[in-house]
Amino acid sequence: MNDYENDSNAWFEYYSRQIVLQQIKASGQNKINKTKILLIGSNALVKMSATILNAAGLSRIWIFTENDTHANFRGPQNLDALDIHELSKLEVNDFSLIGVFTNQIEWIRKINRALFMKRCTVFGGWNFQNGIAIYGSSYPKKPFGDPCIECFEAWNQKFLANEEKDISLQWGMVSMVSTELLQWILTENSPLLEKIWITTVSQGMSFYHEIHFHEKCPVGLSLS
Numbered sequence: 001m002n003d004y005e006n007d008s009n010a011w012f013e014y015y016s017r018q019i020v021l022q023q024i025k026a027s028g029q030n031k032i033n034k035t036k037i038l039l040i041g042s043n044a045l046v047k048m049s050a051t052i053l054n055a056a057g058l059s060r061i062w063i064f065t066e067n068d069t070h071a072n073f074r075g076p077q078n079l080d081a082l083d084i085h086e087l088s089k090l091e092v093n094d095f096s097l098i099g100v101f102t103n104q105i106e107w108i109r110k111i112n113r114a115l116f117m118k119r120c121t122v123f124g125g126w127n128f129q130n131g132i133a134i135y136g137s138s139y140p141k142k143p144f145g146d147p148c149i150e151c152f153e154a155w156n157q158k159f160l161a162n163e164e165k166d167i168s169l170q171w172g173m174v175s176m177v178s179t180e181l182l183q184w185i186l187t188e189n190s191p192l193l194e195k196i197w198i199t200t201v202s203q204g205m206s207f208y209h210e211i212h213f214h215e216k217c218p219v220g221l222s223l224s
Contacts, residue, residue, distance in 0.1 A: 015057060028186045029057060035185050036060040036094065040111055041101035041124075045174050049099055052178040062095070099181050100124030101174055105153075112149045113219055115139050123180045123192065124149075125173040130166065131200035132173045135211070136180065136192030143219060147211040152196060154214035169201065 012019065015029045024032075035058055039046045043065040050061050096119070100111055103126045115122065117140045125134035141148055184190055191208070199206040 018057070024186065031185050032057040032182065033059065035097065036062070037097050037099065037181065038062045038064065038095035039099045039101065040064045041099075041107065042103065045101035045170060046099075048171065048174045049101055049178045049181075052175065053181065056182055096120055097181060097184060098122045099177055101177060103127055103170070109150060109153075109218070113222075116141055116143075116148070116219060121184060121193075123177050123184065123190070125177040127166070127169045127173055129200070130169065131198060132169055132176065133196055133198050134173060134177050134180065134192065135196040136184075136190050136194070137211070138193060144215075144217075145213065147194060147213040148217065148219055149211070150219050151214040151217045152209070152211045154216050154218070155212065156209075 012026070018024050019026050019029050037053065037058060037060070039049055039053075039061065040063075046063045046065050050063055053061055098115070098120050100108070100122060101124065102108060102111075105126075108124070108126065111124075120139050121136070122139065123134070123136045125132065127133070135149060135152075137149060180190060180192055194211050196209045196211060197206070198209055
């Protein structure tokens with residue numbers, strides 16, 4: 001906790017520019033300050049999101065990256081140097097909200113499977129070709145019933161291909177996902193739940209794509 005959070009007058013002064021917004025107010029800022037969040041994915045992208053969220057008032061931010069495992073962004077505990085294969089062993093139920101930032105498709109699959117039976121809400125994103133995709137999903141899920149990100153992959157494989165990505169598109173993806181995380185903290189509502197928003201820069205296209213269950217979803221097949 002920051003020193004100014006112990007002083008109500010200093011707290012109001014520090015967050016005054018956000019508190020005056022009708023969408024936030026003091027009650028919304030208090031939600032932001034108290035939220036505990038887990039960010040998973042690429043080292044640089046996760047740290048960028050952590051910086052954005054911390055500037056908004058989140059101080060209990062935990063990061064778990066592809067490159068290494070860190071202590072929480074600000075705080076005393078740690079994630080015990082878990083490998084991604086052991087992600088399911090994390091007490092993710094302590095994190096009702098999780099952000100995922102990676103262009104590594106294998107990581108998207110592993111994170112989805114690790115969280116499949118956990119109770120949490122996830123917002124994440126990746127880049128494809130010269131576009132951005134962001135999504136929202138609620139867990140736990142039922143195998144062979146509830147759609148997941150791997151159902152989307154089964155329907156639309158071209159959108160999850162590993163490629164070199166333009167850095168500006170990656171930053172854009174991180175900014176949009178971080179905004180969705182903040183919106184969820186404030187309202188517990190999002191038009192992205194069980195949907196993927198796709199935008200392509202070169203073609204100027206932007207649309208929502210519902211995630212539908214696929215009978216050949218790898219998760220369902222592995223759990224059957």
